[in-house]
Amino acid sequence: xxxxxxxxxxxxxxxxxxxxxxxxxxxxxxxxxxxxxxxxxxxxxxxxxxxxxxxxxxxxxxxxxxxxxxxxxxxxxxxxxxxxxxxxxxxxxxxxxxxxxxxxxxxxxxxxxxxxxxxxxxxxxxxxx
Amino acid sequence: xxxxxxxxxxxxxxxxxxxxxxxxxxxxxxxxxxxxxxxxxxxxxxxxxxxxxxxxxxxxxxxxxxxxxxxxxxxxxxxxxxxxxxxxxxxxxxxxxxxxxxxxxxxxxxxxxxxxxxxxxxxxxxxxxxxxxxxxxxxxxxxxxxxxxxxx
Numbered sequence: 001x002x003x004x005x006x007x008x009x010x011x012x013x014x015x016x017x018x019x020x021x022x023x024x025x026x027x028x029x030x031x032x033x034x035x036x037x038x039x040x041x042x043x044x045x046x047x048x049x050x051x052x053x054x055x056x057x058x059x060x061x062x063x064x065x066x067x068x069x070x071x072x073x074x075x076x077x078x079x080x081x082x083x084x085x086x087x088x089x090x091x092x093x094x095x096x097x098x099x100x101x102x103x104x105x106x107x108x109x110x111x112x113x114x115x116x117x118x119x120x121x122x123x124x125x126x127x128x129x
Numbered sequence: 130x131x132x133x134x135x136x137x138x139x140x141x142x143x144x145x146x147x148x149x150x151x152x153x154x155x156x157x158x159x160x161x162x163x164x165x166x167x168x169x170x171x172x173x174x175x176x177x178x179x180x181x182x183x184x185x186x187x188x189x190x191x192x193x194x195x196x197x198x199x200x201x202x203x204x205x206x207x208x209x210x211x212x213x214x215x216x217x218x219x220x221x222x223x224x225x226x227x228x229x230x231x232x233x234x235x236x237x238x239x240x241x242x243x244x245x246x247x248x249x250x251x252x253x254x255x256x257x258x259x260x261x262x263x264x265x266x267x268x269x270x271x272x273x274x275x276x277x278x279x280x281x
Contacts (some may be wrong), residue, residue, distance in 0.1 A: 017187025037134040047140040048174040058146030071229040095175040101200040110241035117234035
């Protein structure tokens with residue numbers, strides 16, 4: 001069966017958290033309810049960003065193009081084990097992703113971000129001077 | 130329409146790049162393909178993690194439960210408009226890219242550094258803004274058209 005979505009309608013989670021319900025209207029205007037088991041919804045959530053990037057590359061003809069979320073807010077916290085840092089990056093429209101990393105990787109990432117941010121800041125400064 | 134729990138999901142992109150396709154197996158064994166225009170796929174990508182977090186909290190009966198991917202690789206790129214793109218990848222292939230201004234990047238670097246230096250002394254997370262995610266408010270089966278408004 002092929003379902004061509006025309007419009008996403010409603011969504012929800014069953015009381016036991018086992019199923020994600022996605023309702024959509026197909027191109028005939030028929031409302032279809034998809035009941036995705038938790039595992040399948042998780043697989044879809046993990047697959048979609050990659051598919052979006054593939055689509056962006058096809059649409060732009062640029063193999064280096066990618067789908068980029070605009071950072072809205074972020075949060076850094078330490079996990080209960082005191083050795084893992086959790087970085088959560090969010091967009092203003094609700095997407096968020098959390099990544100856990102050991103402290104030493106966190107330091108490396110911090111160093112790289114700082115370096116690149118300063119490089120950009122210098123470049124911007126030079127542009128205006 | 131019930132989707133089978135254990136079958137493999139196959140994702141595809143149309144040759145035009147305008148439509149994304151997710152191939153599932155229905156609970157009765159029949160193939161089910163869902164075709165989403167690019168913009169709808171974008172909306173679903175934005176919204177689905179919230180639903181999953183909500184589901185996870187219901188499954189675990191833990192209101193603080195959430196998905197945390199292990200960081201396998203990261204990449205920082207400088208774009209032509211003097212912004213930075215940070216891409217994070219998990220070992221199981223989940224990859225997401227965030228674009229940010231250099232000021233945000235610098236602030237994030239500082240927070241990471243601070244937390245990494247004194248993780249055991251930090252009782253609370255470093256929060257750039259006080260607004261925390263309101264996960265689950267819209268995930269109870271009620272109509273939530275705002276969830277599917279086009280991302281800005």
